[in-house]
Amino acid sequence: MFAIEILSNFTGINNKPAKIPSVALKKAKIMDSLFFKPIQFLWLLLLAAILSSCGSSTSLTTRYAPFHPANNTAVNFTFNTSDNDGIARAELFVYEYELYVNPDNNMRSARQRPGGQWGFVRDWNYDPEPTSANETHNFSAGFAAGSFVRFLVRITDGKGRNKSEDWYFAAGDWPYGNSPIPILGKGAPAKTIDVAFVADRTDYSSGRDMLPDLEGLIFDGYHINNAIRNRRQLWSFYYSPQRGFISDYDSGVLTMDIPSSVSNSSIIDHAAVIHTTVKRDWASGGNFGTEPTNIGTAVHESGHSSFGLADEYNSGNCRTSSDPYHNVYSSRSAAETYNTDHGWPTSDVEEIFSGCFRVEPSSLNCIMLNDGDATMPDFERSCILRTIWYYSELTN
Known part of the structure; x- marks a missing residue:
């Protein structure tokens, strides 16, 4: 309407x-x-x-x-990609921050979470190279309370060119x-x-x-x-x-x-x-x-x-x-x-x-x-x- x-x-x-x-x-x-x-x-x-x-x-x-996602709840990361030159490889990266209030200036801030996920999670390698791919990875561990998460998917096509997309979101309490x-x-x-x-x-x-x-x-x-x-x-x-x-x-x-x-x-x-x-x-x-x-x-x-x-x-x-x-x-x-x-x-x-x-x-x-x-x-x-x-x- x-x-x-x-x-x-x-x-x-x-x-x-x-x-x-x-x-x-x-x-x-x-x-x-x-x-x-x-x-x-x-x-x-x-x-x-x-x-x-x-x-x-x-x-x-x-x-x-x-x-x-709630504390320590599994998260699914999904990508959908296509390329006429073929898809050679896909990679998933996850970066886990913890949210806090900086005591020096009372500002809301984020820093790398000690012991948290930081960087490469997994990849998908294709042979032969398809022109499209749709994949989901279940990140079963989830994230602790007060988390701020960035995830990135990087695609490499059949000619070696890269394309990526990344997002951030809050997780946990x-x-x-x-x-x-x-x-x-x-x-x-x-x-x-x-x-x-x-x-x-x-x-x-x-x-x-x-x-x-x-x-x-x-x-x-x-x-x-x-x-x-x-x-x-x-x-x-x-x-x-x-x-x-x-x-x-x-x-x-x-x-x-x-x-x-x-x-x-x-x-x-x-x-x-x-x-x-x-x-x-x-x-x-x-x-x-x-x-x-x-x-x-x-x-x-x-x-x-x-x-x-x-x-x-x-x-x-x-x-x-x-x-x-x-x-x-x-x-x-x-x-x-x-x-x-x-x-x-x-x-x-x-x-x-x-x-x-x-x-x-x-x-x-x-x-x-x-x-x-x-x-x-x-x-x-x-x-x-x-x-x-x-x-x-x-x-x-």
Whole structure:
């Protein structure tokens, strides 16, 4: 179902005040479009082609389960890879850290766990070399309380070229109270989009009870979207130990309860309340609700919260989307000028309702027009340019 964006509380991409300089810098760069010189359209298309084709021809995706494993609970590490030149070897590495509070500066820190796993775990050698492989390793020992784990899978193809993917996650008892717990990420928060999932207290008895539902939402949802799959390591995911709540839009009472440990976090960019009860979802202040199986709805809402894109359907409200790349205008002439500047037909501009216009025709079926519910539409034309620009700002 379509989710409704409550514009009265919309604050653009920066949906919460940043609390640390690196996060503030990231948000300020994204928001300050007044001083941004737009990148030429053709250059952006070239950049997209280069970024999608660079490096080895090997395709590689990795995952682990369960999310946030309990103390000393077995963990499965899985990879799926393909290469027309064949797969010669695959290797798994695991690095185990312990979380602690540094007494010198009272900062949360991580260090190599004495006696923990550190480095090579196992390999798979193929002869003859297949063009694809899908393997799982069961790490039966699991990890102790207060662990922070990095795992890496490295593939060597038939021509000796390497490709790798790595992620980090928390394992065992979490030592930092109700702070959001990392379940999948890579890199510094200032250089990633940081999403926290909050369990709806109507449907889950604890935040941990929600975790099995998040595996499909992330790996078979976010990670398959066309604007995310090749940039998936610019997204970090967390969950809240505390539960929250979101009301049904059609109930007539709009209530969204986000734990303060999430809403006041200097790291989290936006929160998603996860519920299994069927509701008409809505968004406010960069936060939103979704069923875990509605992967398209979740990414559509992230299109608002992360990329500053507007709804392309009649939601009853209209706002001009954010500079420098737009998908909606409140003026037909502005929308037509935008299309002309980018080499697109002015006839593609369509009226959504009186005084509201999309620059992409409905025939493209962008995810900002139709969120797809349990399916995953693509970001189209102008929307995908917006995401490319956003990632370039985020990583520079």
